[in-house]
Amino acid sequence: MKKDTLQHTHTIDTPVIHITEDFSKMSGGLRTVISDLNGHLRQHSVESSIVTTLSEKDDNVILYPRDWPKGLWDHAGELESYLKKHTDAIFHIHGIWMYPQYIASKIAQQENVPSVLSPHGMLQPWLWEQGTLKKRIYFEILVKKYFQQSTVIHAITPNEKENLFQEFPHQNIEVIPNSISYKEIESYNIQKEEKEKYILFLGRLHKVKGIDLLIKAFAQLNAKEMKLKIAGPINEYKETLDGLIKALGVEAKVEFLGLVSKREKYQLYKNAWVFVLPSYSEVIGMVNLEAGILETPVITTHQTGIYPEWQENGGMLIDPNIEALKKSLQEAVSWSESERNERGRKLKAFIIEHYSWENNVYKWKELYEGVASCRH
Incomplete structure (x- = not known):
């Protein structure tokens, strides 16, 4: 009850502009995070918009396309002009490395x-x-001097906050976790389909995600009926993974699905026996939350910064190495149907309590209200 009261006591008269270089589907979880934040602010009567240099055709954003070739800093001169005309707003800068953030x-x-x-x-x-x-040179010489003047630096996890203090020791750093709208996902009415058993990975194909660890651990599993499905936009890293799969002799048991639609994604989560994100570095990982909301148990790493209680509420937390991952997968494939389902129910309840927009949007309203009051 207290949280609901707080949600309605913070009013923000200052517009919020979200700034990022890439809002396309290729940006992965970042697109989801920014879109959800923008949408929930608007639902709570906050004037909020997204400005970017790259988006999908039907996105409701303010688009200023790059005026330099792709890969060259995402320069967009018209974006600069737009921002200079809207200095009455709060700038929420998402990301680090490209021209829009600079x-x-x-x-x-x-x-x-x-x-x-x-x-x-x-x-x-x-x-x-x-x-x-x-x-490192780019960060230290060109952008750090501006970033360290930010009114607030936002960390997604306590672990990220500690690391950001190493770069910005004198800044106000606030923690608000990535959040998920469980009501929006439930509106799709996804039902579990009894088909083949599989372990699921969904995300960018990148070495930071630990997909190579997952393939190696999977190859050592004693579970003939279990397959591994890997969903996410295909890129050049797939060639490396293909070579690994061939070397391990598991070509018939590993399937790449490519980019999937939102409904397809939710159905994949729902049908999976277990979802795995063995990242070397991550800040929560929206896919962990999405899978859990659909009552699928999730194995992920301590390096995601997810609350340790994840482990006691249906999920599993490991270090990103083959032995730890193999052990957790062996345990997962040994679950009975009822144990697997009970883990999924517990994890969903935990995510709703700690990571749902329905409970966390008030934290953003409070933060923006404080930021707006800092204008001199």
Whole structure:
């Protein structure tokens, strides 16, 4: 009851502009996070919009296409002009590495615009270790001086907050987790279909996701009837995974599904015996929440920053290595149908309590209200 009261006591008169370079389906979970935040703010009478350089045809966004070739910083001069005309808003900057984040943070600093910076896990240690010297130089010389002037830096997990303090030791860093609208997913009325048994991965094909670990652990499973399905946009990393699958001799048991629609995605979650996201670095992972809301047990890693209680509420948390993943998969395939279903029900209840928009949107309203009051 207290949360419901809070949801209606915070009023925001200042518009919020969400700024990102890529709002297309290829941006993966980031698209979902920004879209959901924008939509729930609008439902709560907040004037909220999305400005981007890339989107899908029917997206309700303000689009300023790139005026440099793809891959060259996503420069868009018209976006700069738009932002300079809307300095009465709050700039919510999503991401780190491209021109839209740079120019938005620069304008915010120069024009005294209240701003929120959400790195979305892009400054996590594992990613720095995999990165190039070029990225570190870009960050230190060109953008850090503007980012550290942000009114608030937003972290998705307590772990990300600790890591962000290493880069921004004097900044106000607030934690609000990624959230999911369980009512929206339930509106699809997805029913479980009794077909083949499979383990599911869904997401970007990228080495950070630990898909290679999943394939290696799966190849060692003693479960003849179980298959592995991998859903997500096909890219060049698939060639690496294909080579691994062939070397392990599991071509007949692993299937790549490519990009799937929202309804197809929900049906895949619902029918899966277990969902697995063995990421080396992640900030919660929207796919973990989506699968859990559809009452499918989820194996993921401590590195996602998900609350440790996940482990006690139907899910499983491991470190991203083959032995830990193999052990958890062996346990999962040994579940009875009733145990698997009970785990799914418990996980759904846990996600609704801790990660639902229905319970968390008030936190964003409170944060924006505080940010707006910081305009000098």
